[in-house]
Amino acid sequence: MAEQRKLRVALVGLGRMGQIHAKNYAFLVPRAEVVAVCDVRDASLEWAKENLNPAVQTFKDAEDMFKNSGAEAVLIATETSKHAPLTELAISNGLHVLLEKPIAVDIESSRRVVEHSQKYPHIKTMVAFNRRFDESNLALKAAIDAGDLGKIHLFRAWTADVYDPSGFFINFSKSSGGLFTDVGVHDVDLARWFTNMPSSCPNPKQEVSKVFAVGQQVRHPELRELQDADNGDCIIEFTNGTTAVLHFSRTGRNGSETFIEVCGTEQRVAVNPGAEKNKLQIRDKHGVRTECHQTVMDRFKDAFIRELQVFTDCVLDDTPLPVSLEDALQASKVCYALTLSFRSGQPVYFDENGNIIPPSAANK
Numbered sequence: 289m290a291e292q293r294k295l296r297v298a299l300v301g302l303g304r305m306g307q308i309h310a311k312n313y314a315f316l317v318p319r320a321e322v323v324a325v326c327d328v329r330d331a332s333l334e335w336a337k338e339n340l341n342p343a344v345q346t347f348k349d350a351e352d353m354f355k356n357s358g359a360e361a362v363l364i365a366t367e368t369s370k371h372a373p374l375t376e377l378a379i380s381n382g383l384h385v386l387l388e389k390p391i392a393v394d395i396e397s398s399r400r401v402v403e404h405s406q407k408y409p410h411i412k413t414m415v416a417f418n419r420r421f422d423e424s425n426l427a428l429k430a431a432i433d434a435g436d437l438g439k440i441h442l443f444r445a446w447t448a449d450v451y452d453p454s455g456f457f458i459n460f461s462k463s464s465g466g467l468f469t470d471v472g473v474h475d476v477d478l479a480r481w482f483t484n485m486p487s488s489c490p491n492p493k494q495e496v497s498k499v500f501a502v503g504q505q506v507r508h509p510e511l512r513e514l515q516d517a518d519n520g521d522c523i524i525e526f527t528n529g530t531t532a533v534l535h536f537s538r539t540g541r542n543g544s545e546t547f548i549e550v551c552g553t554e555q556r557v558a559v560n561p562g563a564e565k566n567k568l569q570i571r572d573k574h575g576v577r578t579e580c581h582q583t584v585m586d587r588f589k590d591a592f593i594r595e596l597q598v599f600t601d602c603v604l605d606d607t608p609l610p611v612s613l614e615d616a617l618q619a620s621k622v623c624y625a626l627t628l629s630f631r632s633g634q635p636v637y638f639d640e641n642g643n644i645i646p647p648s649a650a651n652k
């Protein structure tokens with residue numbers, strides 16, 4: 289059998305997430321070959337030398353890598369505040385882009401990335417919403433699209449990261465867009481995907497009528513100064529008749545929980561309600577219990593691999609991407625409205641063109 293052509297892939301940003309992507313791309317995506325990696329930190333490049341094929345080129349400057357490594361596609365997994373300029377640079381240099389979520393920390397930069405990509409229609413750019421590639425979420429989506437749940441009216445989600453006493457996410461807050469964007473964008477994207485937005489909305493330009501969010505600094509009062517929270521709750525009223533009720537937390541005690549529930553007129557379906565890591569049931573001095581995943585990286589281990597495989601197939605076979613940049617922009621917009629609501633204490637409304645009405649203007 290003739291050997292299949294492999295996609296030549298590079299990665300920028302080899303931190304917590306980038307190292308997982310690099311190993312997955314290097315060893316678990318048969319149609320791809322990692323040709324180069326880039327990080328501004330020496331420690332990350334040392335990690336690459338120890339963990340990847342020695343032939344992989346290492347760079348400290350992304351533009352140098354885009355121009356000189358021979359890569360055809362790049363996975364960008366730097367902190368979010370660097371996403372927009374790197375994505376635009378990669379696209380301008382002719383590389384297909386798989387970008388970690390969200391597009392950027394603010395809406396203007398996100399919109400600029402979308403507009404820039406539109407100038408290069410032959411380049412494929414996808415935001416890595418890994419939860420869309422989870423086996424259970426894919427099964428739920430298929431059931432929804434087959435009409436099994438009936439008319440969907442409620443989406444609930446509980447997304448909790450295990451508490452990290454080092455306070456990593458306090459520094460991270462400045463470059464991540466804060467709790468409602470960094471954590472919330474996954475669940476807002478799922479709500480949009482499950483309910484087929486924007487086509488399910490009477491006016492596809494306006495997906496949301498209003499949102500309301502509250503937040504707390506349960507363990508980290510320092511977050512108040514950054515106008516961020518370690519726990520947040522929100523309600524989103526979508527114009528397609530679905531309400532989303534979401535809880536985000538960075539202070540989970542037992543592990544990483546990503547519970548979702550979709551309520552329709554015919555069925556109510558939950559994914560991961562018990563948060564069990566496996567089928568073990570342990571009986572000991574604590575009673576009867578199960579264990580749960582400690583991180584989202586463990587929980588979505590297979591989804592992280594599948595998203596790389598799907599992106600690679602789409603580029604090599606020139607087929608449409610399953611997530612559009614416009615999807616990612618819309619999800620970010622809702623998350624920004626949640627942040628505004630949390631900071632102002634007001635509900636935030638959207639106009640008929642889908643633009644956020646700033647809370648002060650809405651109250652006049």
Ligand SMILES: NC(=O)c1ccc[n+]([C@@H]2O[C@H](COP(=O)([O-])OP(=O)(O)OC[C@H]3O[C@@H](n4cnc5c(N)ncnc54)[C@H](O)[C@@H]3O)[C@@H](O)[C@H]2O)c1
Nearest residue numbers: 301302303304305306326327328329365366367368388389
């Ligand atoms: N999908 C998920 O579930 C999930 C989980 C965690 C993080 N993420 C996303 O992944 C991204 C990275 O998060 P992280 O926790 O891995 O961050 P991190 O801080 O651990 O890693 C970022 C890396 O990027 C490098 N970097 C920064 N600027 C660079 C540049 N200009 N050129 C080259 N390298 C550069 C840093 O040196 C660092 O090694 C974020 O956007 C985050 O939202 C997604």
